[in-house]
Amino acid sequence: MNQLPADAPPMFHLLAKPSGSTCNIDCTYCFFLSKEALYPNEKSRMSLDTLEVYIKQLLESHRTPEVTVAWQGGEPSLMRLEFFKRSVEIVEKYRRSNQNVQHTFQTNGLLLDDDWCRFFKKHNFLIGLSVDGPREIHDKYRLDRRGHGTFDKVMKGWKFLLKHKVDFNILCTVNAANQYRGRDVYRFFRDELKTNWIQFIPIVERATEDTLEIANKGWSEQPGEKRLLYTQTGSLVTERTVGGRQYGQFLIDVFEEWVRKDVGEVFVQMFDVTLEAYFGRHLLCIHAPSCGYGPALEHNGDLYSCDHFVEPKFKLGNIHETHMLDLIASPQQRKFGMDKYDTLTAQCKRCEVKQLCNGGCPKDRFALSRDGEEGQNYLCEGLELFYKHTQPAMRTMAQLLNQNLAPSDIVKLYASDDAKRKPEDLCTCGSGKIFSVCHGDDLRISK
């Protein structure tokens, strides 16, 4: 590249989709499947030529020593292993001596075997494994093309990761099937899957009056029906969508378990991100004041503003024609990022937890605010609930950090408070249940 745009960001987090949106399973809530309609006459597979252009530009664009090469989909393992071997070689070809490259790979786990996991281990890939909870929850929406649950096959993949000691974390969607089961889901990941890093993503599928019925059936090809292309439009939601309040309650349910036992041992992305926000640092675009540094790259080199906005209106260009950094520094992308801040509702602007939440992701801003203003986050009630509920504990952990103490010291503070509770006291999570059958169910409490 001849010249970097003067005001280009020093780094960004690009998600590359080497097999486009194609997947070997058919999760009912996955609207990414419908994006195949954007490239109707193509077999969505990234060519080696595009791979080389992508990696070269990515490395040229970063002025920070850390660079992430992030693969996701669709299902990236639909590309052959040879493709990723080649990607590692290309990284070595173009990497500057001061650049450290982290490879990440988001997968449903079905195709993982010894060969894949040996490769991941050898090159320190960090794997994100998609699991929605124990079998009865996971198999509700994560189905194969014949409509069968995929839990057993995912667990087979998980065993290969464990066998080869590959670093992995769990990506779990929060949806209508698990929204009341936060603690069960969390315990399953911690105790059964032995993970110490978990990311929760709310399922919010928008629809209009015209599309709701077909959207409720799922986003893959429906026999005899016109396929919908999912776009971020409509103020209705599908029946799989998590409730706004329930999303917050789910996070609180997990938090109340985590804060008693696992601080410093298990990392839950939303909790890390929230604690960092108390120091004015925003690790995740969703709760940062502005965004625009998480573009998505399609198999053919088309670059979009964000993985959630892979739709014609948000296409920035193609990296074969324009360098990706020029696209990321373009006025169109800057506006996309600043709109997040510029379109905050009056309710958000005066909100007590605005510094932590920043109105959430624009894709979810399709509800009415308390003032009747359009553009409020659909998840607002739950976000507010979560941020307010966790405020005392987060403040304590922030104080501990300020004193150069470990935030995990909070576990002892909770234990000493819990020791004074009676079994019939109301649980601290706000569920309305008594403590001994809720978050105190496996603690020693006074009789």
Ligand code: SF4
């Ligand atoms: S639109 Fe949402 S997911 Fe995309 S970059 Fe902005 S905050 Fe992040």
Ligand code: SF4
């Ligand atoms: S909690 Fe609700 S009102 Fe407050 S900043 Fe977040 S979305 Fe806006």
